[in-house]
Amino acid sequence: MNPDLQQDIASILEAGKDLTLATLRPDGAPQATTVSYASQGLEIYFGCGQQSQKAGNLARDPRVSATIDLPYRDWAEIRGLSLGGRATEVTAPDDLARIGLLFLEKFPEVAQYVSSPVGEMAMFRLRPQVISVLDYRKGFGHTELVQVDENLSATGAPS
Numbered sequence: 001m002n003p004d005l006q007q008d009i010a011s012i013l014e015a016g017k018d019l020t021l022a023t024l025r026p027d028g029a030p031q032a033t034t035v036s037y038a039s040q041g042l043e044i045y046f047g048c049g050q051q052s053q054k055a056g057n058l059a060r061d062p063r064v065s066a067t068i069d070l071p072y073r074d075w076a077e078i079r080g081l082s083l084g085g086r087a088t089e090v091t092a093p094d095d096l097a098r099i100g101l102l103f104l105e106k107f108p109e110v111a112q113y114v115s116s117p118v119g120e121m122a123m124f125r126l127r128p129q130v131i132s133v134l135d136y137r138k139g140f141g142h143t144e145l146v147q148v149d150e151n152l153s154a155t156g157a158p159s
Contacts, residue, residue: 015070036107046123047124081134099123
């Protein structure tokens with residue numbers, strides 16, 4: 001992948017705090033919700049209530065779409081990501097501990113919520129399969145499409 005595009009994706013993931021996540025309800029209708037996230041490379045992590053609609057949707061069908069938008073003052077500064085992939089629950093204690101540290105680093109205030117009873121919270125790993133990088137600094141509506149393989153390697157081309 002173009003190193004500049006790779007840096008653009010990394011900087012958006014680092015700067016963003018929330019993403020809008022679309023999952024599929026039991027009847028196939030989409031459900032969009034906002035979640036805070038942490039990331040490492042192209043892997044994105046988010047949590048939700050174990051009994052939530054979102055967790056139930058993901059248990060049935062891990063396919064998701066998501067957007068991350070950075071704050072902007074005018075349209076010439078719009079930057080963000082739109083992506084499609086799969087989100088699966090993380091249950092391995094070592095992985096959960098590592099993800100917990102990522103969240104504490106990004107959101108120090110989350111420490112006050114860490115004492116939630118075990119079993120009330122589910123943590124998910126979102127692995128993108130396709131990413132569209134939106135960057136109006138390069139022109140109105142400018143996007144670049146990136147295909148991501150199973151090893152989270154990416155190739156990009158203007159779209």
